[in-house]
Amino acid sequence: MASLGKLFRRDMDPRCAYCERGQQINEREVACVKRGIVPAESHCRSFRYDPLKRVPPRPAALDTEKLNEADFSL
Numbered sequence: 001m002a003s004l005g006k007l008f009r010r011d012m013d014p015r016c017a018y019c020e021r022g023q024q025i026n027e028r029e030v031a032c033v034k035r036g037i038v039p040a041e042s043h044c045r046s047f048r049y050d051p052l053k054r055v056p057p058r059p060a061a062l063d064t065e066k067l068n069e070a071d072f073s074l
Contacts, residue, residue: 013043016032016041016044017040018054019047034046
């Protein structure tokens with residue numbers, strides 16, 4: 001459940017890219033019901049967070065070249 005806490009947290013920076021009133025047009029623009037076409041990074045007082053629109057960052061890849069047999073023994 002800890003990962004869900006980060007997805008639904010309240011203290012994140014508001015952005016039109018994940019507002020329920022906006023629809024993503026491309027990577028940089030959002031069609032807002034209130035303000036029309038706006039940059040994805042902007043926001044307004046009518047911001048309503050929609051967690052399903054937010055794309056979480058990809059997890060870091062495991063670098064297996066630096067690992068050896070001793071890393072896996074107790």
